[in-house]
Amino acid sequence: MTTQRVALVTGVGRQEGIGFEVCRQLAAQHITVLLTARQLDRATDLATQLATQGVDVRPMELDVTRSDQIQRLVNDVEQTFQKLDILINNAAVAGTFGEQAADADLATARQVFEMNLFGTWQLCQAMLPLLRRSPAGRLVNVSSGGGSYGDPAFGLTTPNSMGTSYAVSKAALNALTVRLAVEERATGVLINAVCPGFTATFPGAEAMGARPVADGAASVVWAALLPDTGPNRWLLP
Numbered sequence: 001m002t003t004q005r006v007a008l009v010t011g012v013g014r015q016e017g018i019g020f021e022v023c024r025q026l027a028a029q030h031i032t033v034l035l036t037a038r039q040l041d042r043a044t045d046l047a048t049q050l051a052t053q054g055v056d057v058r059p060m061e062l063d064v065t066r067s068d069q070i071q072r073l074v075n076d077v078e079q080t081f082q083k084l085d086i087l088i089n090n091a092a093v094a095g096t097f098g099e100q101a102a103d104a105d106l107a108t109a110r111q112v113f114e115m116n117l118f119g120t121w122q123l124c125q126a127m128l129p130l131l132r133r134s135p136a137g138r139l140v141n142v143s144s145g146g147g148s149y150g151d152p153a154f155g156l157t158t159p160n161s162m163g164t165s166y167a168v169s170k171a172a173l174n175a176l177t178v179r180l181a182v183e184e185r186a187t188g189v190l191i192n193a194v195c196p197g198f199t200a201t202f203p204g205a206e207a208m209g210a211r212p213v214a215d216g217a218a219s220v221v222w223a224a225l226l227p228d229t230g231p232n233r234w235l236l237p
């Protein structure tokens with residue numbers, strides 16, 4: 001089994017996104033990074049940008065809702081590295097701002113859940129056997145204050161905050177994270193959900209108070225590099 005640390009990051013389809021910066025920061029720690037996106041050409045472009053800086057970043061195709069692609073990826077990682085050290089579930093769909101619970105289109109809500117909850121859950125299930133082989137397995141679900149009861153700006157109890165499907169899917173992701181963390185306690189794999197905070201991933205966001213992408217990504221990377229004594233479950237923003 002390789003001694004090289006290996007991380008897999010989902011949903012790295014945009015240079016402006018948190019996932020790309022997470023890849024950059026992990027790679028700077030001499031970790032081999034599997035940069036995945038729905039479109040392989042996007043993953044290849046972005047991985048090449050980082051690899052030219054002398055780090056080990058490899059593009060891979062992954063639509064998190066596609067079980068065939070997940071299985072292919074598991075096979076590739078197992079054959080090449082025999083284990084996985086870090087899984088970052090960054091991919092998500094945002095749904096519709098202003099969507100209300102009382103009249104939300106449930107077909108759309110199911111699509112949001114298919115990505116944000118079930119896709120992520122499926123990938124967790126598929127990768128856990130490889131994470132358990134790591135001496136320091138870490139699984140990070142990138143969540144949102146939108147799915148929190150306590151977040152005063154974006155949380156579930158704040159009127160007209162995030163769209164309902166997105167918020168409820170992230171609340172479900174938080175619950176899933178707790179269950180996985182409790183189940184995996186004996187294996188040593190640390191599992192946490194992290195909110196990166198309101199982060200400037202779109203034009204004009206900084207003027208609205210969003211923090212730089214490097215800072216949002218650093219929260220995620222922190223949970224990926226926890227020591228064995230680190231928290232296991234759920235990190236409020």
Ligand SMILES: NC(=O)c1ccc[n+]([C@@H]2O[C@H](COP(=O)([O-])OP(=O)(O)OC[C@H]3O[C@@H](n4cnc5c(N)ncnc54)[C@H](OP(=O)(O)O)[C@@H]3O)[C@@H](O)[C@H]2O)c1
Pocket residue numbers: 010011012013014016017018019037038039062063064065089090091092093115119142143144145195196197198199200201210
């Ligand atoms: N930005 C913020 O203020 C903020 C705040 C709290 C939480 N977050 C969380 O942070 C994470 C990253 O958000 P971001 O702001 O960087 O947004 P983003 O750039 O839109 O990142 C989300 C990525 O997920 C990908 N994706 C969507 N469906 C997918 C699927 N089925 N399979 C694989 N990838 C898929 C998208 O791919 P395509 O490019 O192909 O569409 C996109 O690149 C998300 O989990 C989000 O909920 C963000």
